[in-house]
Amino acid sequence: MRSQTIYTIQKENKKERAIAVGMVMSGTQKRQVEESLDELVLLADTAGADVIAVIMQDRRSADPATMIGSGKVKEVAHLAESEQADLVIFDEDLTPVQVKNLEHEIKKKVIDRSGLILDIFAYHARSHESQIQVELAQLKYYYPRLTRQWKHLSRQEGGIGTRGPGETQLEVDRRLIRKRINRLEDSLKRIEVQRSVRRKKRQGIKKIALVGYTNAGKSSLMNLFANTQLLVEDRLFATLDATIRTAVLSDDQEVLIIDTVGFIRKLPHHLVASFRSTLEESADADILLHVTDLSHSNYEEHIGTVQQVLCDLDLDEKPSIYVFNKIDLLKNRKMIVDLKEKFPNAVFVSALKGIGLEQLKQTIQTELQNKEIEKTFRVPNHNGRLISMIHENTHVLDQNYEEDVTVIQVRGAPQDLFRIDQAMGRIDS
Ligand SMILES: Nc1nc2c(ncn2[C@@H]2O[C@H](COP(=O)(O)OP(=O)(O)OP(=O)(O)O)[C@@H](O)[C@H]2O)c(=O)[nH]1
Ligand SMILES: [Mg+2]
Secondary structure, eight states: OOSHHHHHHHHHHOOEEEEEEEEEOTTSOHHHHHHHHHHHHHHHHHHTEEEEEEEEEEOSSOBTTTBSOHHHHHHHHHHHHHTTOSEEEESSOOOHHHHHHHHHHHOSEEEEHHHHHHHHHHHHOOSHHHHHHHHHHHHHHHGGGOOHHHIIIIITTOSTTOOGGGGSOTTOOHHHHHHHHHHHHHHHHHHHHHHHHHHHHTTTSEEEEEEEBTTSSHHHHHHHHHOOOOOOOSSTTOOOSOEEEEEEEETTEEEEEEEOOOBOTTOOHHHHHHTHHHHTTGGGOSEEEEEEETTSTTHHHHHHHHHHHHHHTTOTTSOEEEEEEOGGGOSOTHHHHHHHHHSTTOEEOBTTTTBTHHHHHHHHHHHHHHTOEEEEEEEETTOHHHHHHHHHHSEEEEEEEOSSEEEEEEEEOHHHHHHHHHHHHHHHO
């Protein structure tokens, strides 16, 4: 049932040959479509396909039946035939009807950008949790697309767009799929409970989450920070699972660093929904490090995309530090001056060359301290547990003893001080 096996066979035998199709509609610029298509080519490569031709169609709006219009469909069909393509990948999301019509006309497998991204996720998912998340997203995506036509054309052939739940029985009935979706949702809920228990255990130590566009260098930074050996690849979506490690910021400050899945434009919404719990590791963080590949020509758009996804996840209000990475590749240093004006707390680093790490650590510490406030607790002397809770969760500035109480003056995060207050309240009452 798992997809990986089929993928390996496919990959060893041959790379699939793909044609990429983009649409310039009113309201979009040609340049944007071209950039998005460049990215689609990289995504196809990650999924194991060679894009042998790229086609663009200029239309005021999408044709409901075929997206690109019947004339252009014929052109694509002709090219697919002469170039012996295995599949056609559309950069725009297709409706189930469009897929059906296009496959009928072109006589090749047709998938869209969301399908391709889901396919990559299915192949890369390693942990039990992310496998469930991907399968769930795929089932929800393919559910309305399960037509006889589609099954006949592509499911039996395997390869891109058919990995994951697609290899279950062809004649599987929708009721069974709904059942499977419910089962997976139940499993995810159970995993989420375990995750929140683990999260509770980690209370007290500060958490820093790496977020950013895919391939920005998040895992590279994590490796540098925490001395880990996480997979780093010049590929989109190398990381799918959240990894958490301890890192030392200074002699008296340890933090947890969280590395998670990267974002991309047009991230399929089923995927965001299914990966919510992985992404929400970031929700638990005290600070987000928004990592951007400054050497990328589209870095500004990448920042915008990441901000949008953070907004969708209700994380846009979190304190964040902009980390501009790959400065070793920069030819124009003036960019740095301009960006410093725009993002005053930005840090410029090279995860590859280890440049800027100290500056980043200092900025994180300053940011953490900015959020802290001072407070004095008067704890009954016999309550050792409360006293150690205060020591574990705050910076103790001063400690004095009166007759029956220990007076502890501290600095700490408001939420930690609030929890201590609550614990004190339980003792008083
Ligand atoms: N030149 C240069 N390359 C870098 C730097 N940091 C990372 N890279 C390269 O960029 C590529 C992506 O790095 P990763 O750390 O895997 O990026 P990521 O953000 O974790 O990517 P995903 O997990 O795929 O979203 C790798 O080939 C790295 O070697 C840097 O500072 N300079
Ligand atoms: Mg990564």
